[in-house]
Amino acid sequence: MKRLSVGSWLVGIVALLYFIVPLVATAQFSFQEGPGQPFWAAYTSILESAQFWQSLRLSLGMALAAVVIGLIVVVPAAYWAYLRVPQLKPWIEFVSILPFVVPPIVLVLGLVRLYASGFGPLSARVTMLMGAYGVVSLPYMFRSIDTGLRSMNVKALTEAALGMGASWTRIMFQVVLPNIRQSLLGGAFLTFALIMGEYAISSMLGFNTFGVYMLLTGQTQAQGAAALAIIAFILVWFFVAIMQWVSRNSITTIGGSR
Amino acid sequence: MAEVSLARAEPAVAQRVRGLVGAVWFLPLAVFSLIFLFLPSIGLFVGSVAGSHGATLTYYAQLFQAQYLDAYKVSVELSAATAIIGAFAGLVLAWAVVGGGLPRVLRPFTLTFSGVASNFAGIPLAFAFTSTLGPVGLVTVFLKSLHINLYAAGFSLFGFWGLVITYLYFQIPLMVLLIVPALDHLHTWREAATNLGATPFQFWRFVGLPILRLPLLGALMLLFGNSFGAYATAYALTSGMINLVPILIGQELSGNVVFSPSLADAMAVGMVLIMVAIFVVYLVANRRSVRWQS
Numbered sequence: 001m002k003r004l005s006v007g008s009w010l011v012g013i014v015a016l017l018y019f020i021v022p023l024v025a026t027a028q029f030s031f032q033e034g035p036g037q038p039f040w041a042a043y044t045s046i047l048e049s050a051q052f053w054q055s056l057r058l059s060l061g062m063a064l065a066a067v068v069i070g071l072i073v074v075v076p077a078a079y080w081a082y083l084r085v086p087q088l089k090p091w092i093e094f095v096s097i098l099p100f101v102v103p104p105i106v107l108v109l110g111l112v113r114l115y116a117s118g119f120g121p122l123s124a125r126v127t128m129l130m131g132a133y134g135v136v137s138l139p140y141m142f143r144s145i146d147t148g149l150r151s152m153n154v155k156a157l158t159e160a161a162l163g164m165g166a167s168w169t170r171i172m173f174q175v176v177l178p179n180i181r182q183s184l185l186g187g188a189f190l191t192f193a194l195i196m197g198e199y200a201i202s203s204m205l206g207f208n209t210f211g212v213y214m215l216l217t218g219q220t221q222a223q224g225a226a227a228l229a230i231i232a233f234i235l236v237w238f239f240v241a242i243m244q245w246v247s248r249n250s251i252t253t254i255g256g257s258r
Numbered sequence: 259m260a261e262v263s264l265a266r267a268e269p270a271v272a273q274r275v276r277g278l279v280g281a282v283w284f285l286p287l288a289v290f291s292l293i294f295l296f297l298p299s300i301g302l303f304v305g306s307v308a309g310s311h312g313a314t315l316t317y318y319a320q321l322f323q324a325q326y327l328d329a330y331k332v333s334v335e336l337s338a339a340t341a342i343i344g345a346f347a348g349l350v351l352a353w354a355v356v357g358g359g360l361p362r363v364l365r366p367f368t369l370t371f372s373g374v375a376s377n378f379a380g381i382p383l384a385f386a387f388t389s390t391l392g393p394v395g396l397v398t399v400f401l402k403s404l405h406i407n408l409y410a411a412g413f414s415l416f417g418f419w420g421l422v423i424t425y426l427y428f429q430i431p432l433m434v435l436l437i438v439p440a441l442d443h444l445h446t447w448r449e450a451a452t453n454l455g456a457t458p459f460q461f462w463r464f465v466g467l468p469i470l471r472l473p474l475l476g477a478l479m480l481l482f483g484n485s486f487g488a489y490a491t492a493y494a495l496t497s498g499m500i501n502l503v504p505i506l507i508g509q510e511l512s513g514n515v516v517f518s519p520s521l522a523d524a525m526a527v528g529m530v531l532i533m534v535a536i537f538v539v540y541l542v543a544n545r546r547s548v549r550w551q552s
Contacts, residue, residue: 005359007354007359008353008354008357008359008360009359009360011350011351011354011359012351012354012355012360012364015347015351015354015430018426018427018430019371019375019427021390021396021397022386022387022389022390022427023386024396025386025389025390025395025396025397026385026386026389026390028389028396029389029395029396030389069290072286072290073286073287073290073291074287076283076284076286076287077283077284077286077287079283080280080283080284084280085280088284092284092287095287095291096287098291098295099295100483100533100537101483101530101533101534101536101537102295102299102530102533103486103487103489103504103529103530103533104487104489105487105489105504105507105508105511105526106299106302106487106507106526106529106530107295107298108511109302109507109510109511109522109523109526110298110299110301110302110526111294111298112511113298113301113302113305113519113523114297114298114301115298122293131290131293131294132294134290134294135291135294135295138291193377194377197379197380197381197382197490198380198490199380199381199489199490199493199494200489200490200493200504200508203512204508204511204512211380211381211490214381214382214385215381215494218381218385218494225385225388225389226385226386226389228381228382228385229382229383229385229386229389232378232381232382233374233378233382233386236374236377236378237374239377240370240373240374240377241370241374243373244369244370244373252376252432252435252436252480253376253377254432254480254483254484257377257379257380257490258379258380258428258484258485258487258488258489258490258491
């Protein structure tokens, strides 16, 4: 038992070093002052740039769009499967986790090839971006909605509401959504963390998302790159912490912005 | 009104009508996944086999040319290396935290940090490792002061092993998150085995590893897929100079290199096929382990 404990401490210390040193090095690099400038100069120049805020707003707006898409496509299907056709549940789950087998770069290639021109609104780059983000976050939106529906009594609540003469719209907005609110929030914040720094899809479609802005800035400003890495880390920490706090479990993400 | 009278006259028809009305609930998911997932994927497949005179396998044959074959080889090696090392390191770390060797207070911290680090990827991760192990990174400079010259010894952050070290920053935490539930389960088994007088070796040989076999296999597959599709980290670290399948597809898509679009389609289909194979193994492993545990 004693030996095991020593081994565990060793593992813990090595892991701590591996995970902390890059953060320390990045912070240290971001604080290296230029001549005649305060040590936080890299941060002020980023936080004062309009592009930083524009790109961050674009990325978070697109993440919000992905969450809304997830709501619109997954909630009705999953709800109805829980209520009336449980035999369809595995199929909905299957479709929802399929995006995992199509890497983002392949997804954007497929979208551009198929819809580049002649498909009206589908050919708009912003439609492709929102659609792609919707696809990328689909597995996580599904997982959180599924968790929410499983923890409420779909059948009893729906029948009670129907018996009292509620319409389907009313059931959706006043019974189902409030009941799965918590797990939905978890999925939403996870999607924010996932989409925020996304690069492959948005750069191919020519958008200045936060990921693209980070790369462009980093190519010209070494300290700026380090400062952006720290800012991104804090943002991811913020979203993931809220996600874990809200949904009390950690959903693992695969693929996405890597 | 019409529907009600119909129901009384023809129950079978009414049932059909009700079924169709029910199908409306599945329409958004069906339409969305068709437009943004299935049709583009089918389109890539069609593009990859469409020659000027009907269907052709020319482009798949071209994938076996040295440059493209090498891209697949490097992609698979990179994913396998980060998956195997990440799975092992993640398992050891998770066991140290969950198995009782380290103070219990570290558990929630480790899980939260793993959630963050597994999502801290792409461009900012590349920047962080450039500050750490790049030519003028903190660790590189520190080691140089100890007369250990990493770059003179042949290491480069922008080469294969540099990418491996960087990818592990999200692979190890992902492994921790994936395996902790299985290890929690294992914890009770260890108490039982120890009470029956099993040595640690006997426990791992006869109880621990057999139980973990399937969860480990599933986690390995997820880690492989996680790294196989990765684009941003590799692109930012190497400025697109490493020969990986996603990077090649990206080059074609952004018009930097002109090779046949159909070849890029074939490359993409090849990626999807590998991912499907990985995913099938994962599903089977996952299903069996769930069945076994319940």
